[in-house]
Amino acid sequence: MATKALQTAPDKGSDISTEYSISQLSQEFDVTTRSLRHYEDIGLLCPTRRGQTRIYSQADRTRLRLILRGKRLGLSLEDSREIIDMYEPGKTNIDQLKKLIDAIQLQRNKLNQQLDDISKLLKDLSQAEADCIDALKTNGNT
Amino acid sequence: MATKALQTAPDKGSDISTEYSISQLSQEFDVTTRSLRHYEDIGLLCPTRRGQTRIYSQADRTRLRLILRGKRLGLSLEDSREIIDMYEPGKTNIDQLKKLIDAIQLQRNKLNQQLDDISKLLKDLSQAEADCIDALKTNGNT
DNA sequence: CACAAAGCTTACGTTGACGTAAACGTTAGA
DNA sequence: TCTAACGTTTACGTCAACGTAAGCTTTGTG
Numbered sequence: 001m002a003t004k005a006l007q008t009a010p011d012k013g014s015d016i017s018t019e020y021s022i023s024q025l026s027q028e029f030d031v032t033t034r035s036l037r038h039y040e041d042i043g044l045l046c047p048t049r050r051g052q053t054r055i056y057s058q059a060d061r062t063r064l065r066l067i068l069r070g071k072r073l074g075l076s077l078e079d080s081r082e083i084i085d086m087y088e089p090g091k092t093n094i095d096q097l098k099k100l101i102d103a104i105q106l107q108r109n110k111l112n113q114q115l116d117d118i119s120k121l122l123k124d125l126s127q128a129e130a131d132c133i134d135a136l137k138t139n140g141n142t
Numbered sequence: 143m144a145t146k147a148l149q150t151a152p153d154k155g156s157d158i159s160t161e162y163s164i165s166q167l168s169q170e171f172d173v174t175t176r177s178l179r180h181y182e183d184i185g186l187l188c189p190t191r192r193g194q195t196r197i198y199s200q201a202d203r204t205r206l207r208l209i210l211r212g213k214r215l216g217l218s219l220e221d222s223r224e225i226i227d228m229y230e231p232g233k234t235n236i237d238q239l240k241k242l243i244d245a246i247q248l249q250r251n252k253l254n255q256q257l258d259d260i261s262k263l264l265k266d267l268s269q270a271e272a273d274c275i276d277a278l279k280t281n282g283n284t
Numbered sequence: 285c286a287c288a289a290a291g292c293t294t295a296c297g298t299t300g301a302c303g304t305a306a307a308c309g310t311t312a313g314a
Numbered sequence: 315t316c317t318a319a320c321g322t323t324t325a326c327g328t329c330a331a332c333g334t335a336a337g338c339t340t341t342g343t344g
Contacts (some may be wrong), residue, residue: 023290033291038332052292052339069259074216076330083263086270097274104271111260111267117211118253118260121225125253128228129246132239165320175321180302194309194322218300 020056022047029068039067044081073114083107162198164189171206181209186223215256225249 026033039045040054045063047054056064063084070080086100086107168175181187182196187205189196198206205226212222228242228249 021290032332034332034334037292042331054291069263072216072259073256073263074214078330083267087266094278097278101271101274104267104274108264108267111264114215114256114260117214118256121211121215122250122253124229125225125246125250129243132243132246136236136239163320174302176302176304179322184301196321220300 018058020061022054022056025056025061025064029064031064031068036064039064039077042077042081044077044084073111160200162203164196164198167198167203167206171210173206173210178206181206181219184219184223186219186226215253 020028022033022036025031026036036045036054040047044067045056045060047056047060049055066084067077067080070077070083075083082103086104162170164175164178167173168178178187178196182189186209187198187202189198189202191197208226209219209222212219212225217225224245228246
C-alpha cells in the first residue's frame with residue numbers, strides 16, 4: 001500500500017516503547033522542542049496526547065525524519081508537506097492519483113537538477129582544493 | 143591558480159560584449175534586479191560602475207551562477223559566500239590555505255549527505271509512484 | 285512538603301531574503 | 315520636447331521558520 005514508506009522496520013533495539021516524548025525526539029534529531037511544536041502548529045506532525053502531553057509514534061518519528069531530510073535539501077516546510085503527503089493513502093480518486101504522479105515527476109526533476117548541481121560543486125571543490133595544495137607546495141617554502 | 147574556477151570559457155557566442163547590464167543578467171538568470179542589488183548590498187557581487195550604472199563582468203556572471211546554484215541546494219547566501227570565497231586567491235597565507243582545505247572537506251561532507259538524502263528521496267518517490275500506478279490499475283475499473 | 289525537571293499555552297521578537305513603493309536621473313526615439 | 319524605458323537610492327513591508335520570555339500545571343524525588 002501507499003503507506004509503506006511511512007512504516008519503519010520494527011526497530012529491534014527498543015521494542016515495546018514505540019512512543020516518544022517531545023524531549024526524546026528533540027534530542028535524537030537535534031531539533032528544539034519549539035521546532036517540534038511549530039511543525040505541529042502547521043500540521044506537519046500530529047502526535048496524540050496523554051492529557052496535555054504529546055506522545056509521538058513511530059509514524060511521527062518517520063515524518064520528522066522526512067521533514068529534516070527535506071530541510072537538508074533546502075526544501076521549505078510546505079514543500080516537505082507536499083512530498084510527505086505523496087506517501088499518504090486516502091487519494092483513491094483517480095484524478096488525484098494522476099496529479100500525484102505528475103507531482104512526483106516534478107520532484108524527480110528538481111532532485112536530478114540538484115544532483116547535477118552537487119556534482120558540479122564537488123568538482124569545483126576538488127579543483128579549489130588542488131589549487132590550494134599546489135599553492136602550499138609552491139609557496140610553502142619561500 | 144586558484145581563480146581558475148571563476149574564469150569561464152571564452153564564450154564564443156558574444157565575444158567582445160563581455161559586459162552585462164543589470165536587466166540583462168536579470169533576464170538571463172531569471173532573478174529580479176532587486177535580488178541582484180541585494181547580492182551586491184551584502185557583498186556577494188561587486189560590479190563596476192559607469193557613472194552610477196552597474197556593469198557586470200564575466201566574473202560577476204559566474205559568481206551569480208554559483209550563488210544560484212547554492213540557492214538550489216538550499217544554501218544560505220552566507221554559505222554561498224564562503225564557498226565562493228574558496229575559489230578566490232589572496233589566501234596566500236599558509237594557515238588560511240590549510241583552514242580552507244578543511245572547509246572544503248566540510249562542504250564535501252555536507253554535499254555527500256545531500257547526495258544520500260536525494261537518492262533516498264528518489265527511491266521513496268519511485269515507490270510512491272509505483273503504489274500510485276498500482277492503485278490506478280486495481281482501482282481504475284471499479 | 286518543597287522544589288526542580290519536564291511539559292504546556294500564548295504571544296511578541298528576530299533573522300534572512302527579498303518585495304514594493306516613492307522619488308529621482310539619463311537617454312533614445314516619435 | 316516629451317515621454318517611455320531603463321537606471322539609481324532610500325526605506326519601509328513581508329513571509330517563513332523559528333527564538334525567547336512569561337506564566338502556569340504535572341510529576342517525581344530528597
